[in-house]
Amino acid sequence: MTRATEAAAFFGITTTIYLALLxxxxxxxxxxxxxxxxxxxxxxxxxxxxGAYSLGNIGYHVLTFRDCPEAYDELQVQIGEAQRDLRSKGMNIK
Incomplete structure (x- = not known):
């Protein structure tokens, strides 16, 4: 069963029980x-x-966000390549 199917089944059963009690x-x-x-x-x-759980979960994961030095280095290399490519095509880059 996929997560969407599990969620739909859970909410369907919960809603049915809630309405039956109400x-x-x-x-x-x-x-x-x-x-x-x-x-x-x-x-x-x-x-x-x-909503409170979701905000707390997002806040916790933002607080414990891990830095990625490898991604930073890779991005710097790609920026340098793009700048060299644009300069070779005659674009003025500061």
């Missing part, structure tokens, strides 16, 4: 506070939690 289609008795106050805001809570 509209009381399952014969499960939930406390009134859960039914009236928690379930209606659960999708927003999940969205905010996912």
């Amino acid at each position: 509209f009381q289609w399952l014969p499960i008795t939930l406390p009134e506070t859960v039914q009236n106050f928690t379930l209606p805001v659960l999708p927003w809570w999940a969205l905010v939690t996912f």
Whole structure:
């Protein structure tokens, strides 16, 4: 199964269970506070939690971004080659 299929299956099952609990289609008795106050805001809570996790994950990976000295050296060589090529074609490069 691909990741997209797994994600679609997970969200489909989760949505089905959520709607069944919200509209009381399952014969499960939930406390009134859960039914009236928690379930209606659960999708927003999940969205905010996912956003916070995503921002934290991006921030952590930006903070621990590894430098690549080999890539820097390779890029400098390629820039030099491009400058020599353009100069040979008559372009003035500072």
